[in-house]
Amino acid sequence: MQDERPALYDVSKYQLPAVTVDVVIFSLINRTLHVLLVQRKRWPFEGRWAIPGGFIRLDESLEEAARRELEEETGVRDVYLEQLYTFGDVQRDPRHRVISVAYIALVRADAQTIRASDENSDVRWFPVDHVPAPLAFDHDQILAYALSRLRSKLEYTTLAFQLLPELFSILELKHIYEQILGEKLDKGNFYRKIKEAGILEETPYMREGRGRPTRLWRFRRDRPGDKQFVFRWREDRRE
Amino acid sequence: MQDERPALYDVSKYQLPAVTVDVVIFSLINRTLHVLLVQRKRWPFEGRWAIPGGFIRLDESLEEAARRELEEETGVRDVYLEQLYTFGDVQRDPRHRVISVAYIALVRADAQTIRASDENSDVRWFPVDHVPAPLAFDHDQILAYALSRLRSKLEYTTLAFQLLPELFSILELKHIYEQILGEKLDKGNFYRKIKEAGILEETPYMREGRGRPTRLWRFRRDRPGDKQFVFRWREDRRE
DNA sequence: TTATTTTAGTGTATAAATAACACTAAATCG
DNA sequence: CGATTTAGTGTTATTTATACACTAAAATAA
Numbered sequence: 121m122q123d124e125r126p127a128l129y130d131v132s133k134y135q136l137p138a139v140t141v142d143v144v145i146f147s148l149i150n151r152t153l154h155v156l157l158v159q160r161k162r163w164p165f166e167g168r169w170a171i172p173g174g175f176i177r178l179d180e181s182l183e184e185a186a187r188r189e190l191e192e193e194t195g196v197r198d199v200y201l202e203q204l205y206t207f208g209d210v211q212r213d214p215r216h217r218v219i220s221v222a223y224i225a226l227v228r229a230d231a232q233t234i235r236a237s238d239e240n241s242d243v244r245w246f247p248v249d250h251v252p253a254p255l256a257f258d259h260d261q262i263l264a265y266a267l268s269r270l271r272s273k274l275e276y277t278t279l280a281f282q283l284l285p286e287l288f289s290i291l292e293l294k295h296i297y298e299q300i301l302g303e304k305l306d307k308g309n310f311y312r313k314i315k316e317a318g319i320l321e322e323t324p325y326m327r328e329g330r331g332r333p334t335r336l337w338r339f340r341r342d343r344p345g346d347k348q349f350v351f352r353w354r355e356d357r358r359e
Numbered sequence: 360m361q362d363e364r365p366a367l368y369d370v371s372k373y374q375l376p377a378v379t380v381d382v383v384i385f386s387l388i389n390r391t392l393h394v395l396l397v398q399r400k401r402w403p404f405e406g407r408w409a410i411p412g413g414f415i416r417l418d419e420s421l422e423e424a425a426r427r428e429l430e431e432e433t434g435v436r437d438v439y440l441e442q443l444y445t446f447g448d449v450q451r452d453p454r455h456r457v458i459s460v461a462y463i464a465l466v467r468a469d470a471q472t473i474r475a476s477d478e479n480s481d482v483r484w485f486p487v488d489h490v491p492a493p494l495a496f497d498h499d500q501i502l503a504y505a506l507s508r509l510r511s512k513l514e515y516t517t518l519a520f521q522l523l524p525e526l527f528s529i530l531e532l533k534h535i536y537e538q539i540l541g542e543k544l545d546k547g548n549f550y551r552k553i554k555e556a557g558i559l560e561e562t563p564y565m566r567e568g569r570g571r572p573t574r575l576w577r578f579r580r581d582r583p584g585d586k587q588f589v590f591r592w593r594e595d596r597r598e
Numbered sequence: 599t600t601a602t603t604t605t606a607g608t609g610t611a612t613a614a615a616t617a618a619c620a621c622t623a624a625a626t627c628g
Numbered sequence: 629c630g631a632t633t634t635a636g637t638g639t640t641a642t643t644t645a646t647a648c649a650c651t652a653a654a655a656t657a658a
Binding site: 135136137138139176177178179180181182203205206208209210217219221 | 445
């Protein structure tokens, strides 16, 4: 118990579980939150859709494995990535004991280098409220947890910006919040809060549409470290 | 990539990392937040203090492993347990690739069945701001993260109650908040908020001390499911 | 060419939550 | 029996949230 780790030669004495890294990849497509799923071709759960993932290699960290997986599936580098939770129930995979470290990735709307475009692909984007349930393994549970984490972090982090392109309007940002929180927000209050937060940088650009043109903004990465960002929309949330 | 999991016989083709479960065990001792550490007896990090942990067995879930570990170290069952984070840097253990799933446990002040009492033990409680740093492996990092999680969850969960005995005074509860948050709270505002939250149940008991005796309360587990518990002391926190 | 529709953006009155701090209460201590 | 100690309540100013009405600038329709 004290010396809980065996010496090197001891490792072989233990039966080891397999470790995978699964990445719940979100993106905004047509103003709707989507998640990337892959279709399984073999037993178990043949034909079911699953969260993309793969075995960890001994020479890469968990996050490196997640980034590799992400790039393999989407071709995208340089995205927001965050560890979600580790799922380790004994029977989650019928073949072998598998422990899965789940990550969340947010891919920007304009970074669509993705090979998941055509209808017949075995890699596809699904709107988060229309996934082909049940998913393989315990992936319904993982997805549900990822969404819940997304919702709760939206309010006190700048996470929403990770889903937007470089330039965006304030109402587009509001739309993301509404998408993820699943509720309407007041326009005036949104404008006020987001401006007070001081995390937006005005650009000279406008976008024209049907009504009045809209100003485009960019996310200020260089935020003056002094005051912290808090952006709370509701009080009664938690994970 | 699509079929990211090999069939059963394939598992042996991969080199597998070892998986441990480490449990950061907190308790309140003499009104101060303490963490349980064990002293290593062998290389690597011989003599250094470490967060208790052990290898996962194939027939137990992650949480079961954490509970087993916890009971081995403290003799305590029935405690608050929550998964913290999974640490998997390649070089965190010099012997072998080890991925560690860290948990937080909160042990109630009155449940001191612990064999960590005497000074010469290799299992000991340390005040969280006086741990014998550096700890073994990356355990300084794990402990720091555990504390930060504890702080942020304190405000919107009933987590603090897990550290208190069955009966406690409101000022004792306030003291826990101050311990963990590391700042003084206003007495009047604390009384008001905790009472409005409706999570305390008054008991007929009092405790006598030097000044005016104090009323004892108990935590209401049977909270009427309707209104959610929010108990925020500061706005500018996150993890 | 003017009225209507559409989307963008601002302002304001009220309600609610928070923070600061002064006060009262019940016991022991000297 | 007054001072001290710890417990607990009350009051007010300030900040923040909420609801909702208003103005603005473009396209489109009459």
